Amino acid sequence: MEFTGIRALVTGGASGIGLATANLLTERGASVACLDLSGPPEPLYGVKADVRDDAQVRAAVADAAGHLGGLDVLVNNAGIGAQGTVEDNDDDEWRDVFDVNLFGMVRVSRAALPYLRRSEHAAIVNTCSIAATAGLPSRALYSATKGAVLSLTRAMAADHLREGIRVTCVNPGTADTPWIGRLLEAADDPEAERAALEARQPTGRLVSAQEVAAAIAYLAGPLASATTGTALAVDGGMDGLRLRPEK
Numbered sequence: 001m002e003f004t005g006i007r008a009l010v011t012g013g014a015s016g017i018g019l020a021t022a023n024l025l026t027e028r029g030a031s032v033a034c035l036d037l038s039g040p041p042e043p044l045y046g047v048k049a050d051v052r053d054d055a056q057v058r059a060a061v062a063d064a065a066g067h068l069g070g071l072d073v074l075v076n077n078a079g080i081g082a083q084g085t086v087e088d089n090d091d092d093e094w095r096d097v098f099d100v101n102l103f104g105m106v107r108v109s110r111a112a113l114p115y116l117r118r119s120e121h122a123a124i125v126n127t128c129s130i131a132a133t134a135g136l137p138s139r140a141l142y143s144a145t146k147g148a149v150l151s152l153t154r155a156m157a158a159d160h161l162r163e164g165i166r167v168t169c170v171n172p173g174t175a176d177t178p179w180i181g182r183l184l185e186a187a188d189d190p191e192a193e194r195a196a197l198e199a200r201q202p203t204g205r206l207v208s209a210q211e212v213a214a215a216i217a218y219l220a221g222p223l224a225s226a227t228t229g230t231a232l233a234v235d236g237g238m239d240g241l242r243l244r245p246e247k
Contacts, residue, residue, distance in 0.1 A: 012078035051104030173235030
């Protein structure tokens with residue numbers, strides 16, 4: 001129960017990695033609010049906002065902080081995906097994905113910082129991706145946003161260190177989330193596509209939302225008080241390992 005007394009806001013908290021994180025932090029003693037387009041399952045407290053809208057974000061963060069009595073932890077997890085090479089996505093899609101994946105983090109962080117500065121245990125954890133550190137096929141737009149998130153994380157860590165706010169990010173590999181589920185459903189051969197996604201991770205399987213949530217909880221928790229500016233890979237060894245083929 002290391003999160004007893006800690007108040008956390010999780011964006012994208014209605015499903016996938018965000019919901020798994022909100023549930024885990026609650027189990028470990030935190031008071032949690034979820035910011036999303038739709039409400040999370042009960043009994044989690046939800047605030048509705050589109051992270052593309054600054055006024056909505058500011059109102060939702062104020063609502064969450066008022067309900068919780070302040071903020072100690074922000075998990076910037078809201079995001080959307082995109083497929084294609086640099087030729088395949090038009091300018092409007094580039095703007096939209098950056099608006100959610102990068103500028104959305106900026107808006108929520110900006111709104112949360114006044115509350116975090118008053119906390120004795122202040123931490124921001126951004127959900128980044130293996131796409132920030134490895135070249136993945138047909139993910140040009142998505143990878144560009146996550147590369148920016150990685151750089152943003154390190155810059156924020158430097159900016160806010162002396163204010164007592166730690167900033168880190170988690171880099172999941174291909175995770176078994178609703179978005180991946182929709183991609184598989186749209187594939188010509190869902191079983192073959194899933195097998196290909198599993199095979200490119202050295203562990204031979206997708207990462208679970210709960211495994212990513214556990215990494216986020218570590219980075220956000222008091223036991224990580226000496227950790228800032230760090231990117232923690234939860235990718236089944238995809239970024240760092242180069243295994244020889246099995247005989």
